[in-house]
Amino acid sequence: MADYDYDVLVIGAGPGGYVAAIRAAQLGLKTACAEGRETLGGTCLNVGCIPSKAMLHASEYYEAAAGGAMAAMGIKVKPELDLPTMQGQRKDAVKGLTGGIEFLFKKNKIDWLKGYAQFTSADTVEVAGKAVRAKNIIIATGSSVTPLPGVEVDNDKQIIVDSTGALELAKVPEHMVVIGGGVIGLELGSVWRRLGAKVTCVEFLDQILPGMDGDVRKEANKIFKKQGVEFKLKTKVTKAEVKGKKAVLTLEPAAGGDAETLEADVVLVSIGRRPNTDGLALDKAGLTVNARGQIETDHDFRTTVPGIWAIGDVVPGPMLAHKAEDEGIACAENIAGQTGIVNHDVIPSVVYTMPEIAGVGLTEEQAKERGEVKVGKFPMMANSRAKTNHEPDGFVKVIADAKTDRVLGVWVIASVAGTMIAQAAQAMEFGATSEDIAYTCHAHPTHSEAIKEAAMAVTGKPIHI
Ligand code: FAD
Numbered sequence: 369m370a371d372y373d374y375d376v377l378v379i380g381a382g383p384g385g386y387v388a389a390i391r392a393a394q395l396g397l398k399t400a401c402a403e404g405r406e407t408l409g410g411t412c413l414n415v416g417c418i419p420s421k422a423m424l425h426a427s428e429y430y431e432a433a434a435g436g437a438m439a440a441m442g443i444k445v446k447p448e449l450d451l452p453t454m455q456g457q458r459k460d461a462v463k464g465l466t467g468g469i470e471f472l473f474k475k476n477k478i479d480w481l482k483g484y485a486q487f488t489s490a491d492t493v494e495v496a497g498k499a500v501r502a503k504n505i506i507i508a509t510g511s512s513v514t515p516l517p518g519v520e521v522d523n524d525k526q527i528i529v530d531s532t533g534a535l536e537l538a539k540v541p542e543h544m545v546v547i548g549g550g551v552i553g554l555e556l557g558s559v560w561r562r563l564g565a566k567v568t569c570v571e572f573l574d575q576i577l578p579g580m581d582g583d584v585r586k587e588a589n590k591i592f593k594k595q596g597v598e599f600k601l602k603t604k605v606t607k608a609e610v611k612g613k614k615a616v617l618t619l620e621p622a623a624g625g626d627a628e629t630l631e632a633d634v635v636l637v638s639i640g641r642r643p644n645t646d647g648l649a650l651d652k653a654g655l656t657v658n659a660r661g662q663i664e665t666d667h668d669f670r671t672t673v674p675g676i677w678a679i680g681d682v683v684p685g686p687m688l689a690h691k692a693e694d695e696g697i698a699c700a701e702n703i704a705g706q707t708g709i710v711n712h713d714v715i716p717s718v719v720y721t722m723p724e725i726a727g728v729g730l731t732e733e734q735a736k737e738r739g740e741v742k743v744g745k746f747p748m749m750a751n752s753r754a755k756t757n758h759e760p761d762g763f764v765k766v767i768a769d770a771k772t773d774r775v776l777g778v779w780v781i782a783s784v785a786g787t788m789i790a791q792a793a794q795a796m797e798f799g800a801t802s803e804d805i806a807y808t809c810h811a812h813p814t815h816s817e818a819i820k821e822a823a824m825a826v827t828g829k830p831i832h833i
């Protein structure tokens with residue numbers, strides 16, 4: 369250690385990096401974390417998970433009041449939108465949580481090196497003009513918005529924006545066009561639709577939410593349509609021009625054909641994210657990236673260069689905060705000589721719309737490619753709590769191996785699907801069968817009883833349908 373400044377230097381203080389730094393410090397390693405942003409917490413806390421959920425939560429209340437859901441329960445209100453206050457509580461949430469990470473860094477004696485790090489060799493980086501040498505370096509630089517050629521984002525103008533700009537809008541657009549029917553498009557599209565915007569979603573593929581279970585994608589599309597979102601599937605945007613206070617988009621069928629134009633007050637570009645490696649000078653460390661721009665690692669999060677590790681959005685796998693966090697913990701434990709493991713087969717994903725959409729494990733399509741499966745489905749309409757709460761949309765689907773009954777995947781569309789999916793992930797982590805779930809006592813009346821009933825349906829014996 370004599371000639372090293374640190375045992376561990378983490379580059380990037382997002383959920384991957386800050387968690388890795390805290391675990392490394394907890395394990396007695398001298399730790400620093402380089403972060404160029406003014407606040408810690410990365411994309412997730414500053415411009416991602418947290419501020420988007422703050423706006424989703426507030427807009428959900430607004431819609432419940434304005435759209436009649438409360439009136440159905442005997443509560444008559446005429447809400448008035450105070451957007452600056454709604455935006456204010458979003459900023460407060462971010463401030464509180466990013467400040468919380470700063471507190472945790474101090475508590476764990478982690479040095480925050482303020483600035484962007486750049487490799488000068490395999491064990492040294494330069495941050496804010498200062499060379500820092502570390503025995504282990506963890507790259508946790510995350511990701512940023514994938515640009516769309518011909519559609520130039522300018523968040524300041526508030527006409528063509530990315531997710532960061534879409535969180536900051538100063539007024540509710542009359543017409544918002546969302547490019548990309550993925551997680552960001554549907555979540556942020558939902559926020560502004562609830563607050564009064566007409567939302568059109570342009571998706572290149574033949575269905576929204578690629579990567580999710582086929583039934584779930586179809587049902588989600590139906591639900592969003594019912595909520596008023598207009599979809600243009602199998603369509604691509606090839607150009608966007610700002611004319612005065614509007615944007616004029618050129619749309620073409622994905623397979624080619626006649627172009628059409630579409631006018632919007634705000635255009636949200638949400639076609640995916642790409643890993644952040646520009647500016648790291650990876651070549652000075654002897655590192656390369658793969659065809660998708662990601663840094664490859666082995667199962668322990670080691671890169672091809674000894675002493676350099678990588679985690680989170682910058683490595684392959686789903687771009688999710690909890691995946692980054694778990695990798696951060698495992699990576700720090702491996703550096704400390706422990707056995708840190710992440711089971712990449714059991715990583716839940718959640719879309720925080722209303723209803724929420726969640727899944728873990730294989731889709732039915734993927735499971736069928738591997739062998740014979742049994743599937744149990746249970747509609748939320750038949751779940752007493754969902755029905756009583758006026759939340760009838762959605763279903764639970766349990767996919768099990770036909771021979772062993774082992775659960776391979778669980779998919780949920782329900783108002784609280786994001787909370788429900790944790791039980792499925794835990795069951796799968798313990799290697800549960802559908803019978804194990806079916807014979808687990810679930811509290812009544814809860815939405816989670818639908819998971820039990822779907823598990824019972826795998827062998828054909830649900831009670832309430
Ligand atoms: P990041 O959080 O991107 O953090 C990387 C950090 O590294 C950044 O702060 C960056 O400034 C810093 N950095 C980059 N280069 C350098 C350098 N050279 N030197 C120093 N610092 C550097 N995921 C979920 O699981 N749930 C959600 O609800 C969710 N909602 C989202 C909503 C939106 C709008 C967006 C955009 C994303 C959302 N995500 C969500 C995804 C989630 O934010 C990411 O998966 C997660 O933040 C990745 O963590 P990370 O630590 O790998 O990287």
Ligand code: NAD
Binds near residue numbers: 547550640718719
């Ligand atoms: P995404 O990959 O979820 O969706 C992008 C969509 O855009 C896809 O459906 C894709 O087919 C479509 N698309 C691509 N090019 C297009 C084009 N030219 N025209 C029209 N459609 C096009 O990406 P995202 O929504 O930008 O989100 C980025 C990442 O952030 C995701 O990987 C996600 O994991 C993460 N995120 C997660 C959450 C969550 O967990 N709740 C929320 C927000 C973001």
